[in-house]
Amino acid sequence: xxxxxxxxxxxxxxxxxxxxxxxxxxxxxxxxxxxxxxxxxxxxxxxxxxxxxxxxxxxxxxxxxxxxxxxxxxxxxxxxxxxxxxxxxxxxxxxxxxxxxxxxxxxxxxxxxxxxxxxxxxxxxxxxxxxxxxxxxxxxxxxxxxxxxxxxxxxxxxxxxxxxxxxxxxxxxxxxxxxxxxxxxxxxxxxxxxxxxxxxxxxxxxxxxxxxxxxxxxxxxxxxxxxxxxxxxxxxxxxxxxxxxxxxxxxxxxxxxxxxxxxxxxxxxxxxxxxxxxxxxxxxxxxxxxxxxxxxxxxxxx
Amino acid sequence: xxxxxxxxxxxxxxxxxxxxxxxxxxxxxxxxxxxxxxxxxxxxxxxxxxxxxxxxxxxxxxxxxxxxxxxxxxxxxxxxxxxxxxxxxxxxxxxxxxxxxxxxxxxxxxxxxxxxxxxxxxxxxxxxxxxxxxxxxxxxxxxxxxxxxxxxxxxxxxxxxxxxxxxxxxxxxxxxxxxxxxxxxxxxxxxxxxxxxxxxxxxxxxxxxxxxxxxxxxxxxxxxxxxxxxxxxxxxxxxxxxxxxxxxxxxxxxxxxxxxxxxxxxxxxxxxxxxxxxxxxxxxx
Ligand SMILES: Nc1ncnc2c1ncn2[C@@H]1O[C@H](COP(=O)(O)OP(=O)(O)O)[C@@H](O)[C@H]1O
Ligand SMILES: [Mg+2]
Numbered sequence: 001x002x003x004x005x006x007x008x009x010x011x012x013x014x015x016x017x018x019x020x021x022x023x024x025x026x027x028x029x030x031x032x033x034x035x036x037x038x039x040x041x042x043x044x045x046x047x048x049x050x051x052x053x054x055x056x057x058x059x060x061x062x063x064x065x066x067x068x069x070x071x072x073x074x075x076x077x078x079x080x081x082x083x084x085x086x087x088x089x090x091x092x093x094x095x096x097x098x099x100x101x102x103x104x105x106x107x108x109x110x111x112x113x114x115x116x117x118x119x120x121x122x123x124x125x126x127x128x129x130x131x132x133x134x135x136x137x138x139x140x141x142x143x144x145x146x147x148x149x150x151x152x153x154x155x156x157x158x159x160x161x162x163x164x165x166x167x168x169x170x171x172x173x174x175x176x177x178x179x180x181x182x183x184x185x186x187x188x189x190x191x192x193x194x195x196x197x198x199x200x201x202x203x204x205x206x207x208x209x210x211x212x213x214x215x216x217x218x219x220x221x222x223x224x225x226x227x228x229x230x231x232x233x234x235x236x237x238x239x240x241x242x243x244x245x246x247x248x249x250x251x252x253x254x255x256x257x258x259x260x261x262x263x264x265x266x267x268x269x270x271x272x273x274x275x276x277x278x279x280x281x282x283x284x285x286x287x288x289x290x291x292x293x294x295x296x297x298x299x300x301x302x
Numbered sequence: 303x304x305x306x307x308x309x310x311x312x313x314x315x316x317x318x319x320x321x322x323x324x325x326x327x328x329x330x331x332x333x334x335x336x337x338x339x340x341x342x343x344x345x346x347x348x349x350x351x352x353x354x355x356x357x358x359x360x361x362x363x364x365x366x367x368x369x370x371x372x373x374x375x376x377x378x379x380x381x382x383x384x385x386x387x388x389x390x391x392x393x394x395x396x397x398x399x400x401x402x403x404x405x406x407x408x409x410x411x412x413x414x415x416x417x418x419x420x421x422x423x424x425x426x427x428x429x430x431x432x433x434x435x436x437x438x439x440x441x442x443x444x445x446x447x448x449x450x451x452x453x454x455x456x457x458x459x460x461x462x463x464x465x466x467x468x469x470x471x472x473x474x475x476x477x478x479x480x481x482x483x484x485x486x487x488x489x490x491x492x493x494x495x496x497x498x499x500x501x502x503x504x505x506x507x508x509x510x511x512x513x514x515x516x517x518x519x520x521x522x523x524x525x526x527x528x529x530x531x532x533x534x535x536x537x538x539x540x541x542x543x544x545x546x547x548x549x550x551x552x553x554x555x556x557x558x559x560x561x562x563x564x565x566x567x568x569x570x571x572x573x574x575x576x577x578x579x580x581x582x583x584x585x586x587x
Contacts, residue, residue, distance in 0.1 A: 074480050098484045105477040110499045110576040119495065120485035151576060153583040171485065 018049035021207045022071070022175055026080035029066050040066040042232035044080070048175075053201050053208040055218035057265060058228030059273075064211045065101075067233075068179050071209070072098050084175065093175075094124075097168035101180040103161040107152040113139070114148040117167045124171075138170035141203075142196060158189035162196070169200055175207045183213070191249050194221055198247060215269070219243075219261045220252060227265055229272035237268040364546045369553065372546035377554055381535070389532040390558065392448055393520040396455025400512055404460045405505060408467025409497065418468070425464070433458030433519055437526050451523040451531075458519045459512040466508030470501025503577050506570050513566055517559050 027044040030037050040063040048054050058064050069075040071082050073092040082089040084096065097120075100106045107116050117138055121131045139145045142162040152160050161181055168176055178197075182190045198221060201208050212218050218225045219241055227237040241261055243252060252258055352366045364372075377386060411418045436457050437450075444450040474497060482488075482496050498505075524533030532551060539548035571578075 069480070072480075072484055074483060092484045092486065094486060096484065098481070100477055100481065102477045105475050106481045108478065108495070108499070109580050110502075111495075119487070123486050123491060151579060153576075153580045167485075 018051060020047050021050040021052070021085060022048040022209070023083040023086075024067075024071065024080070025083070027067065027070060027077050027082065028079035029063070029070060029075070030078045031066075039232045041070075041077075043234050044228075046226055046235055046238065048207055048209060050174075051205050051207055052224065053198075053210065053222055054224045054226060055222035056209060056211045056226045056228060057213065057215055057218040057269070058233065059230045059269065060213055062228050062230045063233040064213075064228065065179055068098070068177050068209070068211055072096060072177055095174040097171045097173035097176050099161070099164050099168050099176070099178040099181045101183055103157065103164050103181070103184070104152075106164055107160060107167075109151065109153055112149050112151055113144065113155070113163050116152065116163060117170050120167065120171050134170045134172070138166040141169060141200060142166045156189075158185040158193065161185060161193065165193075165196070165200070169204065172204075173206060175209070178208065178210045180212055181210075182217070190217075195247075195249065197221060202245075215262055215265050216253070219258060219265060220247060220249075225261075225265055227268045227272070236272045237265070239265055239268075362545055364549060368546045369549045373550035373553060376547055376550050384530055385532055385535045386554070388448075388530055389520060389524065392451045392523075392531070393455065393516050396452045396520070397459055397513060397516040399452065400456045400459035400516070401463055401509055403456065404463025404508065404512070405467050405498075407460075408464045408505075409471055409493065409501075411464075412468045412471025412501070413497070429461045429465075433515075434522050437523060440523075441527055446527040451520065451528075454523040455516050455519045459516050462511035462515070463505070463508040466504040466511075467501060470504030471497055473504070474500045502573055506574060510563075510566060510570075513562060514559075517555070517562070521555065 024047070025045050027041055028039075029041040030039045032038075044067060056064060056067075066075070070077045071089065073082075073089045073096075076090070084093050087093075108119070111119065114135055117135045118131055121134060126134070135148075136145065139148055142165055144159060144162055144166060147155060147159065147163075152163060155163065165181070182193050185193065194217060197208070197210070200206075210218075210221055212221075222241050225237075225239040225241060226235055227239065228234070229236040239261060243255065243257055243261070348366055351363075354363075411421065433454060437454055440450045440453050440457075444453055478496065478500065482492055487495065520531075521533035521536075524531035525537050528534040532555060536548055536551040536555075539545070539551060
């Protein structure tokens with residue numbers, strides 16, 4: 001329906017059928033509050049189709065959080081636009097949920113786990129029965145049904161992040177943004193949480209933009225990986241992850257294709273670093289160059 | 303839609319960081335021990351005072367039994383209604399008005415940098431004026447009745463509440479504020495579930511200071527141009543050389559202060575239970 005009404009919709013190169021959910025065009029953000037202006041994001045353009053799970057990788061400090069805040073409507077961009085289902089985003093849209101990296105600071109410490117998850121639903125004015133149902137389902141989905149009455153600070157870091165995920169899931173958003181949600185949890189918990197995100201995404205059909213600085217995590221989770229260059233930031237590469245949909249921590253990570261994709265993403269990030277050392281205005285040329293010549297990172301399959 | 307998720311797992315392995323429950327000693331036993339702790343030093347002090355007083359036999363330092371007798375005779379009479387209760391009523395009224403005013407204005411200033419910049423110099427000046435010197439002015443403005451005394455209490459108590467509230471409101475965690483915005487929590491709800499709750503530790507600290515100030519200011523305001531109240535009674539006893547009665551008044555003031563502070567602690571425990579737990583958890587891990 002949406003696609004028919006908009007004949008000019010540019011479809012992403014890998015999935016022609018699904019309508020566009022999120023569209024970022026020429027996004028630029030300059031912080032000029034301090035003594036010197038910092039150009040955190042230079043020129044970002046990309047799209048997310050409905051129901052897609054896209055990972056965004058980039059080195060620390062390249063502007064991932066900045067980008068996410070602009071998408072979430074928490075901060076106005078200096079230039080460019082963000083559109084959600086064709087409507088420009090100027091304030092936090094009601095169909096979007098965000099999971100922040102700092103789980104310890106994104107939960108209300110004076111509320112129980114249950115109250116934390118229920119609060120946004122109260123704000124949506126859902127009836128009581130619906131609310132309790134959603135809260136219970138969400139907490140069960142993240143394996144925290146038994147901790148509903150605990151306070152966030154009584155839980156471990158991984159559990160706190162799961163509460164934040166449950167809150168986002170119970171909210172029933174169309175788009176879920178996640179900003180390095182697992183950067184501060186231990187490796188085992190992290191693997192569990194990665195599988196949890198894949199499972200929730202498959203079950204709910206939600207569109208997910210998952211930000212990370214971890215290349216392995218991006219390739220393991222995503223249907224598509226957007227590689228950001230280091231500051232000033234542009235989209236360096238857009239890699240389609242053609243791994244089977246059913247992923248498994250052991251077999252997927254051993255898969256030869258997984259290794260190839262990871263190598264390619266890694267090479268792109270290295271290239272971005274080298275490119276920046278040379279000239280500032282080259283990112284667009286480089287994208288053109290990549291299509292013309294064989295991939296420098298050395299992944300022959302493709 | 304309702305397919306169960308394979309990844310749901312129990313949390314036994316993750317381990318909760320809840321402070322481990324201490325071995326229970328029995329509620330009655332603990333209460334008894336606590337009472338002993340609280341009473342030990344006062345009993346010793348009264349003992350020392352009684353011994354020293356008996357030795358010196360001074361007119362101005364009567365023995366504890368004389369003070370106790372005066373205490374019972376004075377305060378278990380109609381003076382309870384003419385002096386004690388009016389004093390407490392003025393104290394509580396002044397404290398409540400200062401609390402409401404301080405928190406209200408503090409939230410306003412804390413949330414709006416422009417209002418803060420506008421009002422800050424005036425507030426700094428007003429804060430620097432010691433409240434007792436306002437008494438003569440208040441007598442002119444409000445007369446010598448209750449409203450003058452309440453105004454003196456308010457004018458002194460409002461500052462710690464106001465300044466602490468401003469600090470607390472300004473210190474709301476930006477990540478938490480962003481989270482609230484994402485979930486559409488704005489306006490009055492934001493004030494109720496985010497701003498006031500997260501500023502509560504500072505607000506309570508301000509209120510605690512204000513309560514101690516309120517008692518002092520109540521007594522001072524009653525020492526000027528007054529015909530009733532504890533401050534008035536104590537000055538009157540002193541002038542008429544009713545020394546045990548004067549002491550009995552001081553003891554009563556001390557007891558009122560103690561009771562109010564105990565009551566405050568009870569309320570604080572209710573309001574800030576989460577904060578104590580959070581701090582304990584942060585220290586532990
Ligand atoms: N509020 C701010 N004011 C000024 N500069 C900022 C601000 N926030 C971030 N930056 C700068 O913008 C750049 C990108 O930051 P950020 O988006 O947090 O990166 P990432 O999330 O990828 O680590 C960094 O150089 C950082 O120093
Ligand atoms: Mg970041």
